[in-house]
Amino acid sequence: MPFEFSFTADQEAFRDAVRAFLQKEVAPIVGEMDEREEFPRGTVHRMQEEGYFGVPVPEEYGGLGLGKVGYCILLEELGKVDASHGTIVGAHTSLGTTPLLYYGSEAQKKKWLVPAAKGEKLLAYSLTEPGSGSDSGAVHTTAEPDGDGWVLNGTKLYCTNGREADTVIVMAANNVKLGPNGGVTAFLVDTNLPGFRVGRCEKKMGLHGTSTAELILDHVRVGADAVLGEVGKGFHVAMTALDVGRVSLGAASLGGMEAATREAIEFSKNRTQFGLPISEYEVIQFKLADMAMKIHALRFMVYHAAARQDALGHDPTRWSRLERQDKTREAAIVKCLASEWASEVIDEALQIHGGLGYIRGTPIERAYRDARISEIFEGTNEIQRLVVSRDLLARGI
Ligand SMILES: Cc1cc2nc3c(=O)[nH]c(=O)nc-3n(C[C@H](O)[C@H](O)[C@H](O)COP(=O)(O)OP(=O)(O)OC[C@H]3O[C@@H](n4cnc5c(N)ncnc54)[C@H](O)[C@@H]3O)c2cc1C
Incomplete structure (x- = not known):
């Protein structure tokens, strides 16, 4: 695979469109959704209409055909606005449409994948x-x-x-x-x-x-x-879906880290203590620098893993044993580091907000509560470390 670390014009255009949509339609309802603890039916429906529930699914099966890279762009942008919407899309797409695309017969794809990718059915x-x-x-x-x-x-x-x-x-x-x-x-x-x-x-x-x-x-x-898939091979189906889910979880974490850092930068420039904006203090500057370093590293990790999954295609019978092992190790690494870095970065962003960060209803307070689960679901981080260490001991670094 060539070392291409840039997005295409189409991918950039997709990101712009998603960002504008989320700002207009999703951002305004998130605070109330969180407070009421309600499934956001209206915005989910609008996202289904836009095709956002079928982003990596090929067009022939009703999706947008933008692959895992396009899908991670969506999840990164969702992560900046709201983790709940990201999780709803992720459970449907990574864990619902992936097994259908990879293991479904043509009849199953027609019956279940097409309506799911078109946003007519939720998985x-x-x-x-x-x-x-x-x-x-x-x-x-x-x-x-x-x-x-x-x-x-x-x-x-x-x-x-x-x-x-x-x-x-x-x-x-x-x-x-x-x-x-x-x-x-x-x-x-x-x-x-x-x-x-x-x-x-x-x-x-x-x-x-x-x-x-x-x-x-x-x-x-x-x-x-x-x-x-085949009778008796369901665990394999389940784990293959998680390899996709773990990378997209990394993208959502990346978005959450970026939004929290942006909030922290703004706040630190505007909050004055001891006669100076707190951004003038080196302790705050170094916190921001550490946050940016994690974001920088994670961006490459997420899109590298997504591009490799795209390169593999969606027919598991064509993957070599080595390709499967690499994919699973990389997904576990991305998931584990992304979720821990997200917790750390959002925690630091909250700290920079001082007492305000702990007040119910601020975006940073919600982000802090939302981020924690990523260390647990789609396999706890202890399990990710087991996956990585077992593979290391079998195959080396
Ligand atoms: C909000 C939310 C959404 C979820 N969504 C889904 C979903 O859509 N579909 C689905 O199927 N599941 C879902 N889950 C389940 C989730 O994946 C599990 O909670 C998770 O895998 C951990 O399982 P557990 O809760 O039973 O913890 P346990 O397995 O009981 O683990 C408890 C602790 O022991 C540790 N541990 C366990 N075994 C080992 C070991 N061998 N070595 C070292 N440490 C170990 C764990 O890491 C953890 O710290 C969701 C969970 C939550 C909370």
């Missing part, structure tokens, strides 16, 4: 269960063969978009004893099917615009066409 992804979080292969929701279909039973936890989704990609055990290697299958479960129910929706520290839902599957019958 969610459900791997986590009450007893299975980091140990995500230990799936206990069962899938029993039933004639030409399957019957699913179990309880899923913490599903983003779970309350609003039209279809959830549910990981269920076709054989509990086999575990992740042969025992887990990915199913496309339409939420209007008999036996599917949304249970408790969590109250959270941040991401107040998103739903985090318990899903109850009580004898939900799905057809044979609901199996996404």
Whole structure:
């Protein structure tokens, strides 16, 4: 791959269009959304109309065809304005449309991917269960063969978009004893099917615009066409989606860091103490410099990883073992550093705001609450370090 570290004119134009849209339509409602803890239906609908729920999906399947780089541009801009909107798009796109694009049959793409990419249907992804979080292969929701279909039973936890989704990609055990290697299958479960129910929706520290839902599957019958990928290979489907999600999470973190730093710069120039703007003090200047260094490094990391994923294409059968390993290691590195740097940068930005940073309703206070989850979801950072260290010990640096 050549060392091209610049965006095309089309990518820049897309960024400009997204930025203008978010400033006009999303920024004005975010404070109230956070306060009311409401899913932002109106702005999600407008984003669906603009095609923002299908950015990396090829045009032939109803998307904008802008690849992972275009998708990361969207997530970076969303990260600057609101993490809830970014998470809603991410759960739908990285975790919903990716498995369909990579593993779906042509019939499944027509039925589920096209309406999702066009913004007519919302997707969610459900791997986590009450007893299975980091140990995500230990799936206990069962899938029993039933004639030409399957019957699913179990309880899923913490599903983003779970309350609003039209279809959830549910990981269920076709054989509990086999575990992740042969025992887990990915199913496309339409939420209007008999036996599917949304249970408790969590109250959270941040991401107040998103739903985090318990899903109850009580004898939900799905057809044979609901199996996404091969029977027994669902864990692989789930992990491949997370490789995309972890890079886009990096892009959203990047946007959050940029917005917080911009706020901190402005505030430090305007806040006078001891007769000088606080930006004149070296302690504040060095904080800002450290923030900028992390942003600079992360920007290259995110877009490098996204460009490499684009170069790989969306047919997993064509990827070599080495390419898969590189992709997974790079995604884990991006996710882990991005989320920790975002927490650090936003924390410093809050510190620069002094007491005001702790006051409810300021953008920096919301950003601080919203950022913390990125160290936990899509695999905790301890798990990212396990992924990276295992690969290092097997293959070296
Ligand atoms: C807001 C929100 C949205 C979410 N959205 C989704 C979603 O859309 N779909 C979905 O499927 N899931 C979702 N999740 C679930 C999320 O991915 C899990 O919470 C996460 O993977 C951690 O699992 P856990 O909470 O069970 O923690 P646990 O696995 O119980 O971990 C507890 C602690 O132990 C550590 N730990 C565990 N095992 C090890 C080990 N081997 N070595 C070292 N440390 C270890 C963890 O790192 C963590 O610090 C969401 C969660 C939240 C809070």
